Amino acid sequence: MTYVIDPPAQASVAVNGSDDRFPVRRIFCVGRNYAAHAREMGKDPDRDLPFFFTKPADAVLDDAQTMPYPPETENLHYEAELIVAIGKAGANISEDDALDHVWGYAIGNDLTRRDLQLQAREQGRPWDWGKAFDNSAVIGPLHSVDKVGHLERGAIRLTVNGETKQDSDLAALIWKVPEVISILSHSIALAPGDLIMTGTPEGVGPLVEGDVCRVEIEGLGAIETKIGPKV
Template identity: 70%
Template sequence: MAYVVPPMDTPSVPVAGSDDRFPVRRIFCVGRNYAAHAREMGRDPDREPPFFFTKPCDAVVEDGAVIPYPPQTGNLHYEAELVVAIGSGGADIPEAEALGHVWGYALGNDLTRRDLQNAAKELSRPWDFAKGFDNSAVVGPVHPVSEVGHPTEGAIWLEVNGEEKQRGDLAEMIWTVPEVISILSQTMTLQPGDLIMTGTPAGVGKLVPGDVCTVSVDGLGSLTTTIGPRA
């Protein structure tokens, strides 16, 4: 069999402390999973069940990359996140068994064209172009569960050019990692290589060309991205 166009290479991210790579199959993102962020987006966190959106797997960007400022926006935002790397798949996963499907954890930055997202909300349209554009899923090295366990608390913060912009705690997530995995698996059969970006604390804001953006989580190190000139 021959492909009529060249098939793409498998997107992947490094495994921390190893030459191995973690293949990326799909990227799921949890919307408004920290109460303070939900409020800054004008929502009531006590009334909304979790919802999800996706990014294409080839939107993934590694630690240390310089990425071009994306087209079609004047309001690019950062969003610091904990990322869950799925190692074994399943459907209708019970919450009590969910952590057994996790291979590891990483840091993430859910880059967002906020002006496009706001326009989509106004028109009740999908967020695809606001969330799933090229280079929009910054993901650091994956730390195996065997080394870091399952982080349920600890500081998560983000700095731009050395100035802190976001700070929260993993314990502040409205929907925990086991809950997120269980609920998502009721709609999608999760597969090895899936990543789940678990939401961002309050304090999201604007990036401009030349900015250096760093995400950190206690016990998982840091993730740095530089915003280059406009594409």
């Protein structure tokens, strides 16, 4: 097969302890999956079905990279998140079987142009320009389930220049990983290479040029991102 233009490079993320990389197919994100974060965003958490938004695969940015401050925003925010990597295809997956589809876990940072997101929300428009921009999905090395097991609890923290901004536990997720996978798979058939960003705790806030943002999840280590000059 030939193409009329050169096909784009395959987006991928690192694999812990290996030179291999994990190919990224799609990135699904869960909105407001910690109760305290939902409240700080002006919403009341409840047990209605969770909602999802997406980021393009090539929005991924590796650990220890400088992220240029993005255009068209004056309010770039951090959001610490647990990342789930899908390694087995499936649709209409039951909660009991959901974890069988997980290849591994990673630390993530869902960078957000908050001013654009809130403007879109107020106007009833999609969040894409606030969430799905270049380098907006910082994702650290993936840890395989074979090595770390499944993460149901454990500290999740974020610091900016050494100052703690987010400090919670994975156990505080409203919708747990098996539930998220099951619900998502009833709308979209999941495939190997799909990533799920599971939501952020309370304490989200701004980043400016020169900041160093560090995210830690118990059992997965830590990742760091420096914010560079505006592009």
